[in-house]
Structure formats: C-alpha cells, structure tokens
Amino acid sequence: MGLSSTTNINESTQICVFDLKRGQHEGQELDKILFFYPADCPFSTQLSVIGLSEGLITFTRIFSPDDACEVIEAEKHSHVFFEAEPDIWMVMIIEKNKEAEAIWRIDALKKVLNELHSLFVMFHGSIRAILDKDPGGGLVRIHLYSFIMDYLSDFLLGKKLQLPSFRDSLKERGTIQMLTVGREAAIGVQSLVRVVESSCAGNTPCNSLVLFQDLLVSTTLPPDDTVNLFTYAVLRLAPRALSSATSTWSYLRKGTTASQVATDPIFENAGSGIQASRDTSPSRQGQRHHVPRPLQQGKWSKGKDGFLSTDIWGTQVDNLGSVTPTVWLQQTEERVYVCVYQQKHLTIILLVPVSSIVNGEQGISIVKQQFLENASLKILKVEEKLTRGWGGENAYHVAGYRYLLSDSDRNISRASPPGKVTTLTKDSLLALNKLREEVDLEKSRTKHDDLRCEKDLEVCIRARNNAWVIARVTRGKELYMVLEKADETLLYASDAVEKFSIRYCDGAFSLD
Template identity: 60%
Template sequence: MASMSSGDDESLRLCVFDLRRGQTEGQELDKILFFHPPDLHLSAQLSVTGLSEGLITFTRLFSPEAACEVIEAERHSHVFHEPEPDIWMVMVVEKNKDTGAIWRVDALRGMLKEVHSLFLMFHGSVRALLEKEPTGELTRSQLYPFIADYLSTFQKRSRSQDCCCDLFVGKQLLQLPNFRETTLSERGTVQMLTLSRDTALEVQSLVQVLDSCAENIRCHSMILFQDLLVSTTLSPDDTVSLFTFAVMRLTSPALSSDSSSWSYLRKRTGSTSAPIGSIESLHSGNSDNMHRDVIRPLQNDKWKKGKDGFLATDIWGLETSGSPDSAIPTIWLQQTQERVYLLAYQYKSLTLLLLLPTTAIVNGDISVPAVKQQVIEQASLRIMKMEEKISRGWGGENAYHVKGYRYLVVDNDLEVSRASPSGKVATLAKESLLALNKLREEVDLEKSRSKTQEKDLEICIRAKNNAWVIARVTRGKELYMALEKASDTLLDATDAVGRFSNRYCSGAFLMD
C-alpha cells in the first residue's frame, strides 16, 4: 500500500469501478467510474483500483460463496460493496490514524449501500447508464457530483465534536461513523413514531384523503413527524431511500439552520459547508455536453417552503423545452420500476410526501398544480389537527428512553430500528462502547458466515468496567444492549434483557 501514501496526507479513498471495463492494456482507466479525491494523480487511482480488483479476484477464487466485504492490510482497511453485478464500490480507510480511531466495518459498508441506494433513486442503475452511453462519460458526470455532495454532509464543522472518526480528505476534515455513532444505531433503517390507536386511525384516514387528491391515479405517500416515520405506502427499500433523503434535506429539522436531527443522521443535517470536490474536478473532462443535464439533488440549502405549504427547489431547473413540469423533482421507485414526481408539503413538524407517476402527467390524466390544490383544499385542515395531536403526545428526544437500558432493536425484514436517544447513549463509558463495538463486529461476522440460513444467536461480553453488553439475534430481528450496573451477574443481565423483550418487543427476544 506504499503507493497510496506517496507524498500526500489522504486518509480516505472511495472508488466505483466496473470489472467488465478496462481489461485491455493501456485502457485501464476506462474501468474507473468514480474516484475520491478526484484530483489524486491517475497512477495512484490505478494503484487503488488495481489492488482492489486483485483482492476481489483472490477472494472469489478461494472463497467463491462469500461476499468480498472487508480486507485488512497493514495500514488500511478495504471495505467492499457490490451493489450491481461487477459494479464495485470500495472504501479504503487508513487504520488508527494518530488518534487511534475505531470504526465498525459494517457501518462503513452501510455508507456505501446508502449512497448507492440514493443514487439509484434519483438516477437509476449504474449499469443502465453505462448501457445508455457506453463511453461512461454520462455515468461519471452523474456519479462525481452526487457522491461529492453526499460526502459534504460528513464535513466536520467543529473540532470540539467527538462523535465520529476524523479523516482528512485533502484539506477537508470528514467525520465517518466510529464506535460512538454506530454501536447503538443502524444505518439504512427507518425510525418509526409510535402512535396511539386513535391517532393511527386518523393517519390512515389522511393517507386515503391524500390518495384521493390524485383522483383515479395510483400514487404513493409518506408522512414524517420531525425525522420519524409516521406512515408509508412504499416498499421497505423505497421507504428507506426516501426516508434517508427526507431526513437529510426535507424535514423541518433539515430545513432549519438552528435545529439538528436527533436520529441516526443527527450529525449530518443542517450543514452549510461547500461540497467537497466539484463537477469541474472530473478527471475525464469538462465538456458542456457532459454537465448540461447533471442534477444534484443532494446539494445543501436548496429547498425552501413556499406560501402554499409546499417545498420548492430549483435543483431540477427547466429542460430546454421550458416545460414547467421539468422543474418538478422526480425519483425512481424500485418496487414499481417507475419514475414519479415528488411533492413535499409541510406544516410545522409534519412533512408529507406525495408521489405521482410521471406517465399520468405526461398523458394529461392529471396536472401537478391540480393535485397541489386538492391537497390544500381537502387535506390541509386534517394535517393541522394531526400535527397538533401528535405534538401534544410526543415526548421529545427522550421519548424512547427506557430507564436503566441502552439499547438498539433492528427488524431487518421491515428495515426498521429503534434505539436509545443519542444523548443517553453518550452517557455510556468508553469501555462499554468499545465492548459494544466488538460485540457488533462479532455478530456481523457470524451473520456473514450463515447468510443462507437464519440462525438464532446470543452473545454476552463482560466489559472492562464490569458492564454487560449483550446481543440477541432471532428470526430477522436483532437486539443490542448495554447494562452498566457493575453488581449484575450474567443471570441478572439476561433476566433484564428478558423483561425488556417482554415489555417492549412482544417477547421476540426470549430465548428457550
């Protein structure tokens, strides 16, 4: 890895490449679709991608049934993700730099999965872009600014913040998830708001009203309170992607410069820093044709609330035809394989997302202004009353705190998680957090070994400070917990987990 550290202080490399491309001598650069930092000299880029390709080939040769996920070199960790066949995303992070930074490999992999899911939602698959324009210039022109804008949300605004692993990328300081951020949180899941039965019925009624606003057109909707999910009619995968984007850019905390989200995206919202890199940084050229149609949906501070309650942005601009509909945000739904218009309406802490098939607008079945007017006329009063009702019953940041417990519950089937508030997690001793980090690494490893079958699992670790950290995995659900009462025996700790499971998880984690 010496070639990676030749005269520069970079601690992070992030690349996307296609194994099917660049196999002819002299054309190796053709395989690179994205590389960060973009101004790194080409020999270093080829060194990273070449080594990564070699590691992938080696792993497939000797362990073809296992995914190539992470390989430890002397100074660096290579985190791999294959989101599409032969399209690889690789993050190379220097280990234990200066401050002895520690991170969970699965959390870094979660970043790669997240950025790909977001890219897929806005631009479609990388493979489809390559088939549309085989030279790869279209794909690169979309990937470079998109991932640069994504990484900009990790820029550190204050050196006093001690929540993440600090990594220098050129002159920029990034915060990547470390053990403090990832032991009791789960990237790529949504956090649901718990509702009373009568409120849930009112939400269901509102969803039906929103659907009727599109007349006879089939549409989808999502409702959020603060940065918690209230309702969705989307598939789990589409829900996660849209939820992630909404919390980053659309919810009331994301739009307010004075507020910060309390969910797993807490340290990433509200950033006003300039994006790392730029479209002009592309190593493959700066032609106007390549950049003309580039849409940058992850740019900061581009959404504003209008007088009618709908959020507006100029990110999508106008096509050369000047059609007003071309300025309306669109996203791609994986479940239905269709492109839809994204309409966002906000009242105080409540954000409603309505998704209309673009084909319905193109065919003249309905117009976007007509749908907006219907929402204002038919649903605005319901929205006001619902926001007030939920606000009265909402317990704030500590609503999901359970006294005596620091916990994380994950439902992998529904892609939903619930955890102790970050402020409560921060009260854990460093020894407890490090033990939790080790525990989660062990669970991640065990899960990767038994991918073909679900396996019940329980792991208990006694931390150096005598705290108990416990993991239980069963039927697609996971529970992680830290108990810092030093006098507890293992029996006391497992009994406490059982009581928690009975009361808050419907007994899902009771072990026979």
C-alpha cells in the first residue's frame, strides 16, 4: 500500500472518512476506515487519527448532543469535522503554520468537505447505500479513493496540497455565479429552454441548465441540484475546462494531474491491507466492478455533432460509442442521463430520467437527434445574443471596490474578478479573512440561539495598511468589501457601501 519512492506526500494535511457503526469489536478497528489521505500512512497512524477524531466527536456530544462537532483547535493542528451522513464522518486535519500563506478559514474548509460529499453522492449515491450493497467495504473504498484523489488533484501544486487560504476570502464555495442578461436575451433563453426540454420522449418531464462561459444563465432544477451540476460543469465541462483540461477556479494552481493520480501505485493497492480474506481490497473490487471516475481531468471531448462525450462511464457492448453518464438528483430522487451540448461559449445540459428511456443508448440517440432538429437554430441565436452582451471576464468589476456579494437563500454569489482581487495587499486579505471568521462565528451563534431569528450585522475594520474591510449581513444576504486607498474616516467607508448597495444590490445593504 506504499507510495513509489519518488512520491513526496504533504503530511501536514490529513483527510479521512470513517464509519462509526463499523469496527466496534476488538481486532476489527480497521473496518471503520473508508478513506485516508495520505494513503501511505501506517495503519497505526490512521487508527490513531480516527480514534482521536471519534473521541472528540463523542466528547463534544456530552455538551452539545443536538449539534455535531464542527472544529477543534489544538495547539499544533486544526481539526475540521463534517458529518456527511449519519455516523459517517469526513475529517480534515491541518497542521498550523506560522507562515501567512498557510492561513485558512475553517468555514471554507468545511465547504470543501461538503462539496466533495455532494458531488460524490450526485454520481455514486450515498456512502451508506454502497455499504449496504457491499458490507465488506471494499466497493465503497475504491469509489471513495478514486473520487477523492481525482478531486484533490485540482488542489495540487506540484506534490503539495494547496487548500483555499486567506487569499480566497472574496469567494464563496457552494454558490452559483449567474450571468445578467437583458430582456430580449432572457426571452430568447426561455424559448430555448422550452424547446430543449421538449426533446424528451413523450410527456416525460426533463430538466436543463444553460451556461455561458462559466456563468449560469438558466436552470429548471432546485437549488441543491443546481449547485452540484453547476460546480461539475465549471470544473470539467465548460469550454475553458475543456480547452485547458483543468479546473477554472482561480485559486487552483495545477500541478499533479488526475491522469498521474490514476497511475499511482496507491490506486491499485489502496486498502489492500484491510483483511484481504474479506475481499475488501479496491484492486479486487475494481476487477469485478467498473468504477466511473467522473472527476478525471481531460476525459471529456466535443464531437462533430456538438455533444460532449466521455468514456469515463465505459463503452457500449458493440464498442460503437461511449455510455451516456448518469447522475442522481436529490430533489426528485431519481437517476438521470446527462446530455451535454456545446456551441462556442454556450453549454446546455439536458437531464433525461433514466426511467423514461426504454432502449438505453438507442433511446438517448433519439433524444439527441430531436434536440438538434428542434433547437439548433435557437441555440445559434441565443449564443450570438449572449456574446454581444457579454462584457468579458471583468464585466462585474466595480471600479474602486473589491467585493463579494452572497445570497445564501438562493445559493448565488457575485464577486470581483480574480485578476482584480490579486491587486489587494496581503494585509487587506488577512484582515478580510479574519473578519469573515468573526462573521462565521456570529452566524453560528445566531443559528444555535434561535433558528427563527436572523440578526443584521455590520462590521468595519481599519486594516494595518489603512484599508477599510467591511462586512454587512442582512436577511440571508452578505456583502464583504475591501476599500484600499480610501479616506481615513468611517463616514467615507459607510458612504461607499451605501452607494454600492443602492446601485448594485437594490439597496439591500442600506442602513435606512
């Protein structure tokens, strides 16, 4: 289960997934381990880490039985907890570092674990359901290992894991970035969506997402499913992701690729030490089950008909084409085919219920043919309109401001372009990161005090470099802002936020 001699694992970060229901008897402790990173850690170390985590979870429940443990700050490490499913925990342990570059915000790290689990469930279903199917645990281990390692490949800089740090304080993971369109373009998009969804067989209800560049234009899915599909589209399907074969999140600086991870000796041997007599080794499970790896980079390509294809889900028996991917929708609790069409900067994701397709891939081919016959002309027109109205990557830049606007009720955010954020000084970003931590704590207190009560909050800080760092929270909406080279008075900073709120937020953050 070891790494190759040339592999240098960054042991300052450990990530594990374990099941509290398993391994309750002496000699069976290893059974509870479902995933551990770095995978070459001795089993004694893995058991020690998970044993400590289990002890912290149990201990904190004495004082807070209704609320799961979220974070424990030790002298040398931060322990971030996420109960992904009942009794199934994901834990991230990060070594504290005095270097400013290694400053994290705990809530941002929790959202990494949340996103990882949400994407996993969308493709593979719940971890518990896989364990019920294969109680030995071998199948879930190979699923988790391949999926998480492909996910972490987006965070690798060389051999080092680069998790979101203070430099990413003007971003909000788990939200959607929308494209603002004019009335004429919006009408065109609505008409296109109706035609696209009519391509499904009979009266079968279909859903769709429409993206332009890396921005969402339209969705007929509920919020949680929209976030998951949007996140995956930006990571692997959007034109920029296809052209670079890498993620487009600005803070993800690439090093090791998914293809390198796939050939790592760990992938073939991960978990093989867990009582081979029970046949729990992922290598053995991999021989018996095809395990799709949807987060592998560079595995999608655009065909002559405009549809994207991939062999991640395997190929047809007659080898005439790839199997159409499927995902699980939370809201409707059904599995759907994912048909992705791309016209220049426009990406359309059509979701067809598996239950509505009788002939499998043949039925999907008919849907695609109807899609092209019905929607091709409208797609061209909509793409042209959106392109003409698109202001480029800096379209949502506001001169003099560096901001993040987030609506938690609708899972939507908008922020200053990454290129503009990089112009901020380290002092400004550190102050903003600290401010966001304080807001996170206050929101957590409010949540525990009264679920029906949402407090308004305003905080203004004068940073060491004389920049103003501001947060306003009201009615599920949050605004974070950095004003450098600003006037010294608090009145100036408050007035600047007021002007921004009135012009760009319909006055949502005005104090009147």
